[in-house]
Amino acid sequence: MAYKVGLVGLGGIGNTHADAYAKEPLANLVAVCDVVKEKADAAAEKHKVKAYYSVKDLLANEDLDVVDVTTGGYENGSWHYEPTLEALEAGKHVLVEKPISNSIEEARELVKYASSKKLYLGCNLNHYFTEPAARAKKYMNDGEIGETLYLLFKMGFNGGENKYGGKAGSRFNHPYAHMKAFLTHPFSVMRYFCGDITHIQTFSTKPGFRKNKGDLLLSVNSVHVKFADDTVGYLISQRGDAVYGLGGWWSVEVAGSRGTFAIENCVEKLTYWGAPTKDATPDPVVLDTGIKDFGATFPARIHAFYEDLEAGVHHEHIRASGRDALATMEYIFAVIESYECGGAVVRPHPLPFIHGDPAREKI
Numbered sequence: 219m220a221y222k223v224g225l226v227g228l229g230g231i232g233n234t235h236a237d238a239y240a241k242e243p244l245a246n247l248v249a250v251c252d253v254v255k256e257k258a259d260a261a262a263e264k265h266k267v268k269a270y271y272s273v274k275d276l277l278a279n280e281d282l283d284v285v286d287v288t289t290g291g292y293e294n295g296s297w298h299y300e301p302t303l304e305a306l307e308a309g310k311h312v313l314v315e316k317p318i319s320n321s322i323e324e325a326r327e328l329v330k331y332a333s334s335k336k337l338y339l340g341c342n343l344n345h346y347f348t349e350p351a352a353r354a355k356k357y358m359n360d361g362e363i364g365e366t367l368y369l370l371f372k373m374g375f376n377g378g379e380n381k382y383g384g385k386a387g388s389r390f391n392h393p394y395a396h397m398k399a400f401l402t403h404p405f406s407v408m409r410y411f412c413g414d415i416t417h418i419q420t421f422s423t424k425p426g427f428r429k430n431k432g433d434l435l436l437s438v439n440s441v442h443v444k445f446a447d448d449t450v451g452y453l454i455s456q457r458g459d460a461v462y463g464l465g466g467w468w469s470v471e472v473a474g475s476r477g478t479f480a481i482e483n484c485v486e487k488l489t490y491w492g493a494p495t496k497d498a499t500p501d502p503v504v505l506d507t508g509i510k511d512f513g514a515t516f517p518a519r520i521h522a523f524y525e526d527l528e529a530g531v532h533h534e535h536i537r538a539s540g541r542d543a544l545a546t547m548e549y550i551f552a553v554i555e556s557y558e559c560g561g562a563v564v565r566p567h568p569l570p571f572i573h574g575d576p577a578r579e580k581i
Contacts, residue, residue: 224276224280225249226252226305227301228254273300274304282310284311310337317550318341325544333541336533338533350484354472365474369411369445369472370451370469371471373467373469376461393435396457408470412449413445416565418552418553418565419562422436469482486506489502489505
């Protein structure tokens with residue numbers, strides 16, 4: 219079946235989602251919605267669908283299966299909560315952009331409410347819906363990594379003081395905007411490979427060229443973590459404050475007792491190093507996808523959401539779920555707390571329990 223989809227929010231990301239639906243075999247985009255009439259009308263004309271200018275009217279006039287929320291807002295997430303809640307209250311499944319909300323209270327509420335109604339709530343945590351991530355996960359599942367010991371993640375924009383254009387507008391010139399808008403992605407990937415994070419310690423700063431312009435953004439974040447299985451990890455992120463180094467704009471390395479892998483630039487390259495023996499050291503195995511366009515992650519993640527719906531996956535176990543998105547926000551708010559406490563070790567707020575389905579579970 220092709221699920222009927224209404225898309226809310228027609229900025230850059232919203233139009234990226236709309237373009238993905240044009241090639242999505244499991245879903246049909248039937249309507250678009252934006253409070254800015256010109257944006258909704260332009261997308262409606264391009265995709266030959268109906269335009270709406272409020273979520274209320276969209277829900278009242280269209281028989282939808284899914285509402286895809288791609289609004290923005292302060293710190294890139296303050297306009298996610300209301301349309302997501304409206305859609306859930308109307309009994310619709312929701313795919314929402316990241317962060318699920320820039321308010322941790324709102325994020326918790328959305329996840330709890332969707333679960334209570336047994337609705338699918340997915341989030342566009344798209345950075346691990348890639349060929350390198352799938353191959354890396356297979357190495358782990360096949361025992362070729364062994365016991366994981368550490369994870370290193372580097373992520374940022376290519377920049378420096380010569381490229382700095384001054385502080386952002388009022389919607390983003392907040393101390394923690396980079397953390398809330400950006401760290402969802404590395405944390406989601408870190409958790410995908412190594413599981414839940416139990417301890418976080420943070421030191422954050424900003425370069426002098428930001429300080430001199432009165433820029434409030436804490437743009438450089440150094441985060442030390444411990445995972446539930448005792449793996450340790452380190453994340454460094456920056457928002458255009460430095461020039462790219464090794465590994466490009468995005469790299470993750472997971473080291474284990476039987477092998478180590480590294481992914482470079484999200485979609486582009488995976489290298490696997492098998493453990494040496496006393497007689498030989500295996501040559502590294504390299505997967506170069508030939509993909510340079512990060513935009514390829516959007517249709518892949520969107521397709522996975524509809525695959526899960528089509529397969530009848532239990533609402534608590536869909537890939538990149540609302541609960542998974544909440545986990546990234548719990549970690550981000552632990553990052554903020556650690557920073558505010560001078561680098562103290564913080565334990566993130568516990569995630570909601572998974573209740574499961576007794577008709578499906580096998581003891």
